[in-house]
Amino acid sequence: MPITANNPNRKTWIETSAQTDFPIQNIPFGVFLTRDDIITIGTRIGDTAIDLGALHQLGYFNDIPLTDDIFLQDSLNDFISDGKKTWRLVRNKIADIFDSNNASLRDNEEHRKVVLFSLDEIEMQLPVQVGDYTDFYSSIEHATNVGTMFRDPDNALLPNWLHIPVAYHGRSSSIIPSGIPVHRPQGQKLPNGATEPIFGPSRLVDFELEMAFITTDANHIGEPIPIEEAEDYIFGLVLFNDWSARDIQKWEYVPLGPFLAKNFASSISCWIVTLDALEPYRTASPKPLKPVMPYLQYEGEKSFDINLEVSIKPEGKAETTVSKSNFKHMYWNMAQQLTHHTINGCPVNSGDMMGSGTISGPTPDSYGSMLELSWRGERPIRLEEGGDRKFIEDNDTVIMRGHCEKDGVRIGFGEVTTKLLPVFKK
Numbered sequence: 001m002p003i004t005a006n007n008p009n010r011k012t013w014i015e016t017s018a019q020t021d022f023p024i025q026n027i028p029f030g031v032f033l034t035r036d037d038i039i040t041i042g043t044r045i046g047d048t049a050i051d052l053g054a055l056h057q058l059g060y061f062n063d064i065p066l067t068d069d070i071f072l073q074d075s076l077n078d079f080i081s082d083g084k085k086t087w088r089l090v091r092n093k094i095a096d097i098f099d100s101n102n103a104s105l106r107d108n109e110e111h112r113k114v115v116l117f118s119l120d121e122i123e124m125q126l127p128v129q130v131g132d133y134t135d136f137y138s139s140i141e142h143a144t145n146v147g148t149m150f151r152d153p154d155n156a157l158l159p160n161w162l163h164i165p166v167a168y169h170g171r172s173s174s175i176i177p178s179g180i181p182v183h184r185p186q187g188q189k190l191p192n193g194a195t196e197p198i199f200g201p202s203r204l205v206d207f208e209l210e211m212a213f214i215t216t217d218a219n220h221i222g223e224p225i226p227i228e229e230a231e232d233y234i235f236g237l238v239l240f241n242d243w244s245a246r247d248i249q250k251w252e253y254v255p256l257g258p259f260l261a262k263n264f265a266s267s268i269s270c271w272i273v274t275l276d277a278l279e280p281y282r283t284a285s286p287k288p289l290k291p292v293m294p295y296l297q298y299e300g301e302k303s304f305d306i307n308l309e310v311s312i313k314p315e316g317k318a319e320t321t322v323s324k325s326n327f328k329h330m331y332w333n334m335a336q337q338l339t340h341h342t343i344n345g346c347p348v349n350s351g352d353m354m355g356s357g358t359i360s361g362p363t364p365d366s367y368g369s370m371l372e373l374s375w376r377g378e379r380p381i382r383l384e385e386g387g388d389r390k391f392i393e394d395n396d397t398v399i400m401r402g403h404c405e406k407d408g409v410r411i412g413f414g415e416v417t418t419k420l421l422p423v424f425k426k
C-alpha cells in the first residue's frame with residue numbers, strides 16, 4: 001500500500017509555519033488531555049492538535065476497519081497492536097482530511113470546534129504504556145569514548161561489541177514525558193582514591209542523547225523475528241534522554257551493568273513520529289568493521305538521517321547548544337537491534353520501547369553526553385551567558401531536538417525538555 005501521506009507536494013488548510021517540525025507530511029501520534037479534561041489519541045499539524053477520537057466519532061474514518069473506541073484511550077497500545085496496514089491507512093486518511101483541496105472538515109465549523117485544539121489547550125501525556133524497556137549501546141564512537149575513559153584506550157571496545165548489538169534491560173516505570181522535572185538522585189559512590197564507598201547526592205548527573213523506537217506485538221515466545229521483517233514491527237520513534245548518574249554508575253556497574261545510575265528517569269518527546277513518515281530519510285549505516293553473523297545481515301538502507309541537538313538552559317538564562325549529532329551514526333541499526341533482541345525467542349509486545357544508546361558522532365562537538373563532551377570533567381563546556389558545565393547542575397533544563405530535512409520537507413520530533421531539580425527532600 002503506498003504511503004500517500006508522505007506526498008511532498010501536499011498542502012494543508014491548517015496554518016503552519018515553514019520551519020515547523022509538524023507539516024502535513026509528518027502526522028505523528030500522541031495522547032493528550034483536552035480542555036474538557038478528556039483523554040484522547042491525537043495528531044498534530046503545525047501548532048494545531050487534532051482529536052482523533054472526535055474525528056472518528058464524527059465518521060471521518062468510516063471506510064477504515066477500526067473499533068469505535070480505538071482513539072478514546074489513554075495510550076496508543078491498542079492502535080499500535082492493529083498493525084502497520086492500519087497505521088498506514090489512518091495516516092493516509094488524515095493527510096486526505098487536512099489536504100487544502102478537501103472541504104469536508106475545512107468548511108464545517110461545528111466539526112472543527114470539537115476536533116481542533118491549540119497547544120495551550122492540551123496537556124501531553126505518555127503516548128504508550130511501556131511494558132518493557134531495553135537500552136542498546138550501539139554508537140561505536142560512544143562505546144569507544146567510554147571504553148577509553150574507564151578502561152583502556154588500546155582496547156576501548158570490548159571483544160563482543162563488533163559482533164553483538166549490546167544492550168541491557170531497563171525499567172519502564174521511570175519513563176516520563178517531556179516537561180516533567182527530575183530530582184537529582186542519591187546513592188553509593190566511591191570517591192577517587194578511596195577504598196570504601198560513601199552515600200550522597202550524585203555529583204555527576206548527565207544526559208544521554210538517544211532515540212527510542214516503539215514496537216507492535218512482534219512475536220510469540222520462542223519465535224525469532226527475521227531481519228527482513230523487523231521494520232514491520234516498528235511503529236515509530238521519539239527523542240530519548242536517558243538520564244545517568246556517572247558516579248553511581250562507576251561504582252555499581254561491575255559485573256551486571258547499569259542499575260540505579262540509569263533507572264531514576266528517562267525522558268521522551270511526546271509525539272511518536274512513524275517509521276512511515278521517516279521513509280524519505282533513509283540512509284546507509286556505517287560500514288561494519290568486522291563481518292556480522294548471517295542473522296544480522298540485511299539488504300538496503302536501514303539507517304535514518306535525523307539531525308539531533310542538545311542544549312543546556314540554566315535557570316533564568318539563555319540556552320547553549322552543547323552537541324550536534326545525527327541518528328545515522330549508529331553502528332547497529334534498529335532492524336539489527338530488534339532481530340538480535342528476539343533471536344533467542346524473547347517476545348516483544350505493543351508499546352515496548354528500545355533506546356538506541358547514546359548517539360555520539362565522530363567529532364568532539366557531536367558527542368551525546370556530558371561525560372564525553374567535557375571528557376570526564378577535564379574540559380568544561382562554556383555557556384553562552386557565562387559560566388561553564390562539566391555535568392548538569394541543579395535547576396538546569398536539558399533540551400533535545402531532532403529533525404530530518406530533504407527536498408524542502410522537514411519532519412521533526414519537537415523536543416524533550418527536562419529540568420533537573422535538587423535532591424528530593426520530604
Ligand code: MN
Nearest residue numbers: 135208242357
Ligand atoms: Mn542509555
